[in-house]
Amino acid sequence: MTEKGSGPVARTVLQQCLQARLQVKPAEENSEAQFVQIDRGMVIYICFFRGATDDILPKMVSTLLNVRLCESDSGKMVSVLELPGSLLIVPQATLGGKAKGRAMQYHNNISKEDGLRLYGAFVSLCEKELAAAASAAASEVTVKHGTYGNRQVLKLDTNGPYTHLMEF
């Protein structure tokens, strides 16, 4: 918030969960709402700023998946890959907001087109990394994600969210 010029190009908020459920399609006249769900793991809320490019994605994903943000059953801090835990990725443009008077402004957020592309690439990279680690550990973890541009109707159950902020 205090950065100028060379500020971050992406902002993430991380929360631990026992279970998290996200609506990916609202109910319509002839169809029920659709949801994705993970059990134990981490929710990644993500927002890209103007200037973000694909170049930052490998470092972002590697950091988010390997930094020790999660508490294991024995109370030790481990990474989500080590836990092993699932991922729920939630596009969250509001994270780019800056207060001006009583209004929030989002002038620094990436364009919708570029944001959609980067978000898709971020999800793919997470899927690849998690699949590689899970296959090595023979664990059943998964990556789920919200739809860019939609309302993110979320239900979260935690044993302590351990909320972290990481900017890139």
Place this chain on the structure above:
Amino acid sequence: MTEKGSGPVARTVLQQCLQARLQVKPAEENSEAQFVQIDRGMVIYICFFRGATDDILPKMVSTLLNVRLCESDSGKMVSVLELPGSLLIVPQATLGGKAKGRAMQYHNNISKEDGLRLYGAFVSLCEKELAAAASAAASEVTVKHGTYGNRQVLKLDTNGPYTHLMEF
């Protein structure tokens, strides 16, 4: 995360909720766990850094309660006081974390004693502001909060968390 020297003295993450429930006392041999709960309103995760003093609290509370972070029934962005919504305040020391290699470090966090005092004063001020606004509007809103230093076992139900970051 990129600030040096004159960085923020407090970091908050704000999420909108339809209902939020927080454990304030874990189950013990002879007693069940105790919870506090709010319905529609805002969850404030809060972390103070070294250098934070009581002087910042009035501005923080005024900003958090008056900036338009919430979506009204008609889809208009309004403040939590205007909504009117309740508040769930969650002490969240992890928000002060900074990655060093694969470990998170919390060296910049305020001391436990000062943090406890500031957190208590922050909660009191929120209660006062919300009560004044609610009494004026004859609405039934409330302030609930977690216990500083405890594990924050949280359950959150949203219609879109609209996650925001605000630093002071």
